[in-house]
Amino acid sequence: MPTPHRKRRALGRLGLFLGLTSGLCLLQGPAALPQPTAPRRATFVNAFGMQPAPDPWIVRRDGYYYFTFTAGDRIEIWRARTLKELRLAGPSTVWEPPIGLNRRELWAPELHFLDDRCYLYYTATSGGDANRRIYALESAGQDPLGPYFDRQKLDLPDDRYAIDGTVWEKDGERFFLWSGRPNDHRPEDRENGNPQNLYLARMDSPLRVSGSRTLISTPEYRWEREPPWDDPLPGQRPPGKKQDPNNPYWWVNEGPEILHGNGNTFVLYSASHSKTDEYCLGMLRYLGGNPLEASSWRKHPVPVFQKYTEPGTGRGVYGPGHCAFFRSPGETEDWIAYHANDQPNLGWHPRSTRMQRFGWNRDGTPFLGLPVAKSLPLDAPAGETWSPRPADDGRRGLLAEYTDPRHPETPRVRRLDPTLDFRWDLKAPAPTIPADFFRARWHGYVEPPSSDEYTFATEADDGVRVWIDGALVINDWNVHGPVLKESAPVRLRAGRKHSLHVEYFEYDRTAQVRLLWSSSRQRQKSPIPQSQLYPREP
Numbered sequence: 001m002p003t004p005h006r007k008r009r010a011l012g013r014l015g016l017f018l019g020l021t022s023g024l025c026l027l028q029g030p031a032a033l034p035q036p037t038a039p040r041r042a043t044f045v046n047a048f049g050m051q052p053a054p055d056p057w058i059v060r061r062d063g064y065y066y067f068t069f070t071a072g073d074r075i076e077i078w079r080a081r082t083l084k085e086l087r088l089a090g091p092s093t094v095w096e097p098p099i100g101l102n103r104r105e106l107w108a109p110e111l112h113f114l115d116d117r118c119y120l121y122y123t124a125t126s127g128g129d130a131n132r133r134i135y136a137l138e139s140a141g142q143d144p145l146g147p148y149f150d151r152q153k154l155d156l157p158d159d160r161y162a163i164d165g166t167v168w169e170k171d172g173e174r175f176f177l178w179s180g181r182p183n184d185h186r187p188e189d190r191e192n193g194n195p196q197n198l199y200l201a202r203m204d205s206p207l208r209v210s211g212s213r214t215l216i217s218t219p220e221y222r223w224e225r226e227p228p229w230d231d232p233l234p235g236q237r238p239p240g241k242k243q244d245p246n247n248p249y250w251w252v253n254e255g256p257e258i259l260h261g262n263g264n265t266f267v268l269y270s271a272s273h274s275k276t277d278e279y280c281l282g283m284l285r286y287l288g289g290n291p292l293e294a295s296s297w298r299k300h301p302v303p304v305f306q307k308y309t310e311p312g313t314g315r316g317v318y319g320p321g322h323c324a325f326f327r328s329p330g331e332t333e334d335w336i337a338y339h340a341n342d343q344p345n346l347g348w349h350p351r352s353t354r355m356q357r358f359g360w361n362r363d364g365t366p367f368l369g370l371p372v373a374k375s376l377p378l379d380a381p382a383g384e385t386w387s388p389r390p391a392d393d394g395r396r397g398l399l400a401e402y403t404d405p406r407h408p409e410t411p412r413v414r415r416l417d418p419t420l421d422f423r424w425d426l427k428a429p430a431p432t433i434p435a436d437f438f439r440a441r442w443h444g445y446v447e448p449p450s451s452d453e454y455t456f457a458t459e460a461d462d463g464v465r466v467w468i469d470g471a472l473v474i475n476d477w478n479v480h481g482p483v484l485k486e487s488a489p490v491r492l493r494a495g496r497k498h499s500l501h502v503e504y505f506e507y508d509r510t511a512q513v514r515l516l517w518s519s520s521r522q523r524q525k526s527p528i529p530q531s532q533l534y535p536r537e538p
Contacts, residue, residue, distance in 0.1 A: 042384060044084040046374040048353035051471065055108040055164075055255070056337040056353040057324045065326070066144050068109045068120075069339075069353060073097075075109045075120060075137070077145055079538055082384045083355060090467040090501025092441060092538050094146040095137055096405075097124065105132075108255070108322070111144060112167050114174075114206040118144045121154070123163040134165040134178060136207055140408045145538060147408035156180075157201055157213040164255045164322075167203065168291075170265070174203035175291055177267065179254035180213070195219050195251035198269060198284075200291060214292045217284055219251035219271065223303050224282060226250075226272035229345065243273075253282070255322040261334065262364040270321035271303065275347045279319035280306035281338075281368070305338070305368040317371035318344050319351070329383030333357055340371055357381070392534065398444035398500070399535040402433045405505075416535055417442065420502060420515035421527040429511070436508040445497035445534040452519040453489035459514040460485070460504060466515065467501040468492075479507045497534055 048056070048069070055070040065086055067078040076091035097103040107123040118139035125132045134156065137148040156162050156178065165178040183194045198217040204210045219225050227243035227250035243250050255270040265286040272278045280303040289296045305323070309316035320340040327334060336358050339351040356378060358368045372378065398420060402413040413430040420442055428435040446468075448454060458464045458474055461482045466474040473487035492498055504513045516525040 042082070042084055042380040043377040044082075044087075044380050045377050046352070046354045046356075046372075048087055048355075051352060052350055053353040054339045054348070054351040055322045056339060057108070057110045058326050058337045058355070059111055059113075059324075060326055060329070061113065061144065063329075066111055067337075068111060070107050070109070072106060075106060075122060077111065079145065083380055084384075088470040088499040089538075090443065090470055090499055092145045093465075093503055095120070095148050095150070098150075107132075108164050110166055110324075112206070113144075114167070116142060117206070118142065118146075118148075119167075119206050120148065121165045121167070123165070130161065132161055132163050133159075134162045138207065147403055147405070147412070149408050151207050154207070154209055156209050157199075157211065166257055167206075168200075168258045168265075170291065174206075176201050176203050176209045177256045177258070179252075179256065179269075182215075195248040196254050198253045198256050198267070202292065211292075214294060216267070216294055216297045217253050217269065217282075217299060219248075219253055220299070221271075221282075221301065223278065223280060223306075224251060224253060224271040226276045226278040228273040228275035229347070257323055257325060259325050259366060261360055261366060264364050266366065267297075268304070268323055268325075268366075270323070274319070274321065277307055277318040277341075277344050279321040281321060281323060283365070285365070300365075304366065305336075305371065307340075308370045315342075315373070316344075317342070317354075317373060318346070320354075320371040328381035332382050334359070334366075335381060336368060338371070342374065395535055396530045397533050397535055398442040398502075399537065400440060400442050401538070402430045403439045404432075404434055404437070405439050406437055418530040419527050419533065420513065422511075422513055424506075424511040426510060435511070436506060438506050438511075440504045440506075440513070441538070442500075442502040443536050443538045444500050445536060446492070446500045446528060447497050447532050447534065448492040448494055448519075449532065450519075450521060451494045452492065452521060454492050454517050454519045455489050455525075456487040457516040457518070457525050458485050459483070459512065459516070461510055461512050462507045463505045464513055465503045467499070469499050477505075481510075482512060499536075500533075501538075 053069040058067045064079050064081055067086055074093050074096045076093050078086055078089050078091050080086040080089040104125050109120050109122040112119045120137040122135055123132055124135050134154045136151040136154055138151050140147050161181045163179050168175045168177055177200050179196050180199050181194050181196055197215055199213040200216050201209050201213045202211050227245050229242050250273055252273050253269050253271055257268050259266045259268055267284040268281050271280055271282040283300040283304045284297045287296050287298055305320055307318045318341045320338050323336050323338040325336055335355055337353055337355045339353050341351055354374055356372045361367045397416045397418040400415050400417040404410040413433055426435055456466055456473055459482055462479045463477040465477055468490050474485050476485045515528055517528050518525045
């Protein structure tokens with residue numbers, strides 16, 4: 001098999017811009033990929049390539065994609081029927097932590113459908129790296145958009161540092177897979193090594209992990225041991241030096257994900273420190289037998305997905321990692337989602353999600369190809385259809401949903417609100433919903449009367465967020481009295497329905513929320529009229 005270095009040199013400029021094509025597949029000898037049929041399918045440009053969205057997870061269910069990623073202080077789920085629509089959909093915030101052990105730095109949520117319920121597994125901390133653990137949410141019903149009960153921390157064997165949990169279902173049994181460390185994650189452990197490993201344990205139920213943990217992978221190759229740079233000084237890039245590459249503290253295996261294909265089971269995982277450009281994907285192959293025996297797993301000796309730089313230009317894709325896998329609507333194609341950066345030495349913060357199709361080698365292993373530039377239009381998954389103008393069923397207004405987050409079992413109130421212009425004061429917004437501590441969200445489209453730059457504004461008591469075409473334009477998520485907040489100007493086009501999503505929470509006492517707009521033709525702020533609003537399902 002050619003080495004990764006030879007493959008990159010042979011592909012040259014084509015790799016970054018063409019991604020997976022039949023020509024590339026011939027270099028590796030995979031089985032033939034399904035070819036597009038006329039008429040040409042829709043295209044998309046990396047669904048979340050235009051905003052930070054690290055640690056992606058995506059799954060298809062009942063005709064919808066459900067997508068989530070690390071939002072930091074909350075868990076969002078984005079839902080849409082196509083990848084093209086996903087970026088414009090706007091999120092549903094399904095959970096925000098109260099005061100507790102899981103209140104900070106919510107990482108890497110994953111949505112799983114188990115025993116007629118939806119479960120969200122995520123990483124959080126009460127403060128500091130040593131206290132990172134994996135937590136779970138359980139849905140009140142079967143709707144992936146919630147509401148959810150907080151089921152607190154998963155009790156994993158040894159109760160040590162644990163992140164990036166996922167579930168593997170095999171022959172009627174369940175196993176939990178995560179990234180952890182052999183020792184406690186204290187400052188003194190940095191001197192003693194303490195690498196990040198992959199562990200596996202049996203699950204008795206979606207909320208109970210039992211028995212001891214089995215170490216199935218530890219960083220052993222150089223490509224799994226790339227340390228991070230020191231944090232840079234202002235205006236300095238790259239930073240001055242890297243951490244000690246001989247200290248096992250910086251050696252990393254994390255973000256494990258299960259992949260099935262050709263009768264085989266693989267674990268794809270991220271290797272090296274996540275702040276480095278060398279962050280990449282490694283692979284384990286399940287050989288059969290007892291999964292809880294380390295001898296049942298074999299590690300691939302080289303990365304299966306890594307950074308790519310276009311020769312002579314510096315353009316490329318850096319630090320591709322933390323992947324998820326999904327299939328096309330027709331179950332004929334395999335796809336990968338992952339995060340990466342466009343430039344070197346950027347570290348954590350600007351990472352964006354990319355999605356691309358992949359194939360299989362003749363030996364039954366996955367052929368992921370090269371990471372594709374986020375500006376490149378890609379064919380959408382087979383079976384997707386997309387219309388640039390949503391259907392008009394004659395209704396006007398926004399689809400509203402009111403919930404009581406303190407009591408997830410309380411039925412949601414769903415209705416069509418003609419406008420978003422409410423002053424409830426001390427009254428409840430809907431039957432069964434309390435006057436205090438409630439949540440609301442509105443989904444729809446706004447169609448401007450003319451092409452122009454529009455400024456959106458909210459008057460809210462208490463917190464409110466607004467998304468236009470999937471971009472967060474107002475973020476005022478705080479407890480306060482009536483406050484006016486404005487967005488930067490947003491360019492809207494006449495004749496086009498622009499996706500609109502609003503979320504609101506009421507803390508206590510008086511409640512109000514208003515959505516206003518203005519433009520160069522209409523200087524005065526006013527509520528968006530019902531005639532310009534169209535409902536849509538979340």
